[in-house]
Amino acid sequence: MRYGITGEPHHHTVCRRCGHVAALACEHLAEAAGRIEELTGLRPDASGSLLVYGRCAACVA
Numbered sequence: 001m002r003y004g005i006t007g008e009p010h011h012h013t014v015c016r017r018c019g020h021v022a023a024l025a026c027e028h029l030a031e032a033a034g035r036i037e038e039l040t041g042l043r044p045d046a047s048g049s050l051l052v053y054g055r056c057a058a059c060v061a
Helices: 026-040
Strands: 010-015 021-025 051-054
Touching (some): 010 026
16 A cells, blocks of 8 residues: 655556556546546546556566
8 A cells, every 4th residue: 555645636557567656647637537527427526536557667568
């Protein structure tokens, strides 16, 4: 488990192989948030949390 303090809303990416966690600013997901609203009718807000799992660049290499 990892906690951090920041003044800006953000999400996280998590590597399933090595466990590396990185912050992902909300502004980078604006297009995805718009698409979520199109698909579901739900308008995501900054108070939500999103974890994106996959493999980091180091583990892919």
